[in-house]
Amino acid sequence: MIVGNVVCPFCGCLCDDIVVTVEDNRITAVEKACTSGRSLFLNVHTQTAKPTVDGKEVEWAEAVDVAARILTDAANPLIYGLSSTASEAQRKAIALADLLGATIDSTSSVCHGPTTIGIQVEGEPTCTLGEIKHRADLLVFWGCNPAESHQRHFARYSVLAKGKLTPGGRRDRTMVVVDVRPTLSTRRADVFLQVRPGHDFELLNALRALLKGQDLDVDQVGGVEVARLQDLVERMKSCRFGVIFFGMGVTQTGGKHLNVAELVALVAELNAYTRFTAMPMRGHGNVAGADCTLTWQTGYPFAVNFARGYPQYNPGEFTAVDVLARGETDAALIIASDPVAHFPRRAAQRLAQIPTIVLDPEMSLTAQVARVVLPTAFYGVNAAGTAYRMDNVPLPLKKVVDSSQPTDEQVLDWIIEKVKTCSA
Amino acid sequence: MLGIINGEVYDPQNGINGEIRDIWIKDGKIVSADEVERAEAEIIDATGLVVMPGGVDIHSHIVGAKVNAGRKFRPEDHRDHVRTRTTLTRSGSGYTVPTTYMTGYMYAEMGYTTVMEAATAPLVARHTHEELEDTPILDKGVFITMGNNHFIMDCIRKGEREKARDYVAWLLGASKGYAIKIVNPGGVENWKWGRNVEEVDDEVIGFGVTPRQIVSTLAWINDELKLPHVPHIHAINLGQVGNARTTVEMMEALEGRRAHFCHLQFLSYGGKPGKRLRSGAAEVARAVNEHPNITVDVGQVIFGPATTMTSDGPLQYRLHQLTGDKWLNDDVEGETGGGVVPMQYKRKNPFNAVQWLIGLELFLLIDDPWRVYLTTDHPNAGPFFRYPQVIKLLMDRDYRAEVCEGLHPRAKKGALLPELDREYSLYEIAIITRAGTARALGLKNKGHLGVGADADVTIYAKLDDKEEMFARPHYVLKGGEVVVRDGQLVRELPGRTLYVAPPYDPGIERDLRAHFEECYTISFDNYPVAPEYLPHGEVVPCS
Ligand code: SF4
Numbered sequence: 001m002i003v004g005n006v007v008c009p010f011c012g013c014l015c016d017d018i019v020v021t022v023e024d025n026r027i028t029a030v031e032k033a034c035t036s037g038r039s040l041f042l043n044v045h046t047q048t049a050k051p052t053v054d055g056k057e058v059e060w061a062e063a064v065d066v067a068a069r070i071l072t073d074a075a076n077p078l079i080y081g082l083s084s085t086a087s088e089a090q091r092k093a094i095a096l097a098d099l100l101g102a103t104i105d106s107t108s109s110v111c112h113g114p115t116t117i118g119i120q121v122e123g124e125p126t127c128t129l130g131e132i133k134h135r136a137d138l139l140v141f142w143g144c145n146p147a148e149s150h151q152r153h154f155a156r157y158s159v160l161a162k163g164k165l166t167p168g169g170r171r172d173r174t175m176v177v178v179d180v181r182p183t184l185s186t187r188r189a190d191v192f193l194q195v196r197p198g199h200d201f202e203l204l205n206a207l208r209a210l211l212k213g214q215d216l217d218v219d220q221v222g223g224v225e226v227a228r229l230q231d232l233v234e235r236m237k238s239c240r241f242g243v244i245f246f247g248m249g250v251t252q253t254g255g256k257h258l259n260v261a262e263l264v265a266l267v268a269e270l271n272a273y274t275r276f277t278a279m280p281m282r283g284h285g286n287v288a289g290a291d292c293t294l295t296w297q298t299g300y301p302f303a304v305n306f307a308r309g310y311p312q313y314n315p316g317e318f319t320a321v322d323v324l325a326r327g328e329t330d331a332a333l334i335i336a337s338d339p340v341a342h343f344p345r346r347a348a349q350r351l352a353q354i355p356t357i358v359l360d361p362e363m364s365l366t367a368q369v370a371r372v373v374l375p376t377a378f379y380g381v382n383a384a385g386t387a388y389r390m391d392n393v394p395l396p397l398k399k400v401v402d403s404s405q406p407t408d409e410q411v412l413d414w415i416i417e418k419v420k421t422c423s424a
Numbered sequence: 425m426l427g428i429i430n431g432e433v434y435d436p437q438n439g440i441n442g443e444i445r446d447i448w449i450k451d452g453k454i455v456s457a458d459e460v461e462r463a464e465a466e467i468i469d470a471t472g473l474v475v476m477p478g479g480v481d482i483h484s485h486i487v488g489a490k491v492n493a494g495r496k497f498r499p500e501d502h503r504d505h506v507r508t509r510t511t512l513t514r515s516g517s518g519y520t521v522p523t524t525y526m527t528g529y530m531y532a533e534m535g536y537t538t539v540m541e542a543a544t545a546p547l548v549a550r551h552t553h554e555e556l557e558d559t560p561i562l563d564k565g566v567f568i569t570m571g572n573n574h575f576i577m578d579c580i581r582k583g584e585r586e587k588a589r590d591y592v593a594w595l596l597g598a599s600k601g602y603a604i605k606i607v608n609p610g611g612v613e614n615w616k617w618g619r620n621v622e623e624v625d626d627e628v629i630g631f632g633v634t635p636r637q638i639v640s641t642l643a644w645i646n647d648e649l650k651l652p653h654v655p656h657i658h659a660i661n662l663g664q665v666g667n668a669r670t671t672v673e674m675m676e677a678l679e680g681r682r683a684h685f686c687h688l689q690f691l692s693y694g695g696k697p698g699k700r701l702r703s704g705a706a707e708v709a710r711a712v713n714e715h716p717n718i719t720v721d722v723g724q725v726i727f728g729p730a731t732t733m734t735s736d737g738p739l740q741y742r743l744h745q746l747t748g749d750k751w752l753n754d755d756v757e758g759e760t761g762g763g764v765v766p767m768q769y770k771r772k773n774p775f776n777a778v779q780w781l782i783g784l785e786l787f788l789l790i791d792d793p794w795r796v797y798l799t800t801d802h803p804n805a806g807p808f809f810r811y812p813q814v815i816k817l818l819m820d821r822d823y824r825a826e827v828c829e830g831l832h833p834r835a836k837k838g839a840l841l842p843e844l845d846r847e848y849s850l851y852e853i854a855i856i857t858r859a860g861t862a863r864a865l866g867l868k869n870k871g872h873l874g875v876g877a878d879a880d881v882t883i884y885a886k887l888d889d890k891e892e893m894f895a896r897p898h899y900v901l902k903g904g905e906v907v908v909r910d911g912q913l914v915r916e917l918p919g920r921t922l923y924v925a926p927p928y929d930p931g932i933e934r935d936l937r938a939h940f941e942e943c944y945t946i947s948f949d950n951y952p953v954a955p956e957y958l959p960h961g962e963v964v965p966c967s
């Protein structure tokens with residue numbers, strides 16, 4: 001059986017043109033996906049996995065029971081992850097956090113959390129990816145390397161895409177990359193500005209000054225000659241439709257959210273000359289969805305705490321790394337992410353010290369230190385659901401092969417029911 | 425089974441004006457007295473209380489991409505406005521842009537049971553429906569933005585309006601929408617070039633069509649498809665001094681076809697472009713009075729914080745330049761655009777004060793209450809939970825004069841409002857907040873208490889202070905279930921999502937596949953919102 005128009009749930013591109021061949025409930029071929037997407041589809045296993053408690057296989061009812069008890073007994077439970085699950089499950093996770101008075105945070109807090117803060121300061125002039133495909137003649141990639149992280153971005157949405165006003169594709173566009181080192185992406189660029197690490201803010205600030213017609217009495221800023229910045233400003237002012245895609249090189253260095261605010265301010269000001277937009281390169285398949293669901297249910301996109309019975313937002317106070325590293329968290333529910341593999345040591349260690357529950361189709365490093373492991377179906381491969389693309393366009397994830405595992409949404413529902421009876 | 429007895433009933437659709445009546449309810453519907461076993465029915469004694477159908481809001485921005493973007497970038501809006509979780513209800517936050525659960529609860533507590541989300545780009549309708557499912561109690565519907573849609577504009581240029589009609593029918597079904605929404609026709613597309621439209625006959629760049637053609641074609645399509653609502657129009661030049669002229673021209677461009685003009689206050693500005701704002705309410709109200717094919721809602725300004733959010737990209741950019749506040753813009757491929765900018769309306773700001781006057785003047789100068797409705801274009805001109813204050817302003821001339829006193833002197837000079845003595849009656853309030861809106865929306869089972877209507881009922885204490893009276897009804901029933909009792913939310917139910925699914929020539933899908941290949945970044949097959957997204961969906965028939 002051949003299934004077309006499958007959405008790849010791996011990265012923020014959410015390519016929705018994947019063709020998957022299924023034989024005997026196994027995926028045997030994947031077309032159109034990049035290497036990351038292909039390996040995702042080909043490596044999802046379909047054999048039944050049982051939940052475990054303290055390493056021992058148990059029935060689902062028992063595992064859910066233990067998980068619910070751990071969460072209700074905890075004083076400061078944490079729910080974390082969310083970026084690789086469907087929005088249906090994210091909504092349930094937030095409902096559970098509300099019920100428990102827990103802290104809830106997504107992987108946004110370690111990638112584009114500063115983007116949110118920057119946007120809360122300066123705004124967000126943006127658009128959907130189709131506008132870039134059809135209109136943009138100037139593409140700036142700042143602190144990101146899509147050639148490796150979002151492999152089909154260039155072809156589907158940006159550099160190579162042929163659109164209405166850009167029928168020549170690559171020929172009709174100028175590509176600028178700003179980064180601290182040469183990468184696969186900088187090799188494709190017409191203009192590469194190599195910024196000294198940690199100097200993105202200065203560069204952005206200098207661009208704003210030049211845009212305002214101010215003279216800079218230095219020869220270079222952040223390792224880049226002023227003449228080249230002046231050239232970039234001229235390109236920006238005179239293009240038809242421009243965009244700055246930005247990544248962790250902007251959000252996780254130097255001034256973090258200040259970089260983003262400066263970038264947004266520059267883009268907003270450029271709209272006095274032409275149309276210009278900005279877009280964060282969101283990494284995980286549904287990390288944008290985590291922002292969306294958290295926002296419509298709590299008012300805030302990450303770092304939310306319900307201890308007072310209502311949502312409070314404070315990055316630094318309620319972000320997962322911080323509550324773990326300070327030792328405040330006394331039980332954790334990790335959904336579809338692997339913080340033990342990615343968090344700073346102290347935060348990761350805390351997860352091994354406290355009762356941790358993991359909902360994940362994969363046996364992650366976090367699952368290996370967890371008390372309760374709840375192996376769930378893989379959204380987009382063996383369960384249907386919804387994911388939000390990096391430009392917040394929601395797409396339907398398909399079920400292409402069957403699995404006997406329950407979905408994150410189902411398991412969260414069971415836990416919610418159990419917690420309600422526990423606390424009643 | 426339930427009976428509401430001895431209440432003072434206001435049911436304008438059935439001509440009932442404050443008479444003492446009993447209302448009987450069975451299986452979620454209003455029934456006649458002989459259909460219930462009185463002995464078994466729960467009885468609500470409404471002696472001395474005012475009984476009306478549940479409120480029906482015709483235009484409010486409560487869910488979807490723009491609203492959520494507004495929530496996300498305004499934490500300062502939420503911090504001091506929170507709702508605590510109870511054993512029955514979810515927690516929430518937000519003042520001008522409250523979270524979904526909180527929105528449902530607050531509308532219900534104000535006696536409203538049906539609310540229309542005023543604008544969604546079809547590309548992101550799936551998001552809107554996810555949020556609607558998380559908005560409890562209320563029955564809801566979504567207006568789908570089409571005034572800058574590439575496929576439609578192409579059809580108009582080629583003279584293929586039947587094709588455009590089939591597309592609109594398909595699009596409404598695919599996005600599970602309720603009505604055609606038109607926002608700044610052509611202007612939002614031109615904004616993608618950094619431009620706008622200023623006249624009804626200006627050209628849309630790259631399409632060679634005009635705002636007039638877009639509006640008249642969609643009005644024709646609306647009639648052809650027999651949609652329950654009419655095209656819902658946010659006209660050109662919104663917020664611009666002197667726009668009253670083009671607003672009237674837009675009404676005339678319809679050549680007698682039916683349409684609804686939303687938040688008319690923002691479109692009734694007199695004075696010369698570039699000069700100071702004067703009220704154009706008299707001119708626009710006259711045009712409304714003369715065009716029986718037109719209904720309107722006002723978009724009354726409420727002094728205090730607001731969040732402007734529209735699909736009108738160039739307008740939002742102008743507001744950003746005006747206020748210097750943070751700016752969110754979102755152009756949507758081939759369909760529309762939009763933006764969000766925070767706002768503060770101040771009595772002492774002459775521009776804001778005139779805006780406030782214009783809204784009330786429209787209410788008082790438009791003769792037929794069946795054609796003018798109460799909105800604040802939430803949260804653009806103010807939050808929905810301030811409707812009770814607007815009701816008081818309309819019902820109480822002395823209160824109006826009192827608020828007028830505090831306005832900027834320049835705004836008061838020569839203002840029409842102080843001369844307008846009209847006071848709305850409870851009967852008229854029932855029209856502009858439920859009976860009229862339900863009729864305009866084509867919701868046959870809403871906005872009245874006749875046999876067969878949905879048992880959405882609101883019961884108020886009869887107080888002199890009309891703001892107090894309408895802010896906290898004693899009882900609210902939704903589909904026959906008591907959701908508010910003694911002013912307290914006692915029950916959370918899911919609400920329904922109402923949508924239309926007009927028939928179309930399936931041959932259109934071949935054209936659409938090609939159009940999607942060329943114009944979108946998602947495939948045709950992944951575009952429609954599947955019925956699973958609407959577990960409480962209900963098709964409203966076209967006829
Ligand atoms: S670019 Fe991203 S979404 Fe597209 S196929 Fe590769 S991993 Fe999947």
Ligand SMILES: [Zn+2]
Pocket residue numbers: 483484485542686687734801804
């Ligand atoms: Zn509106």
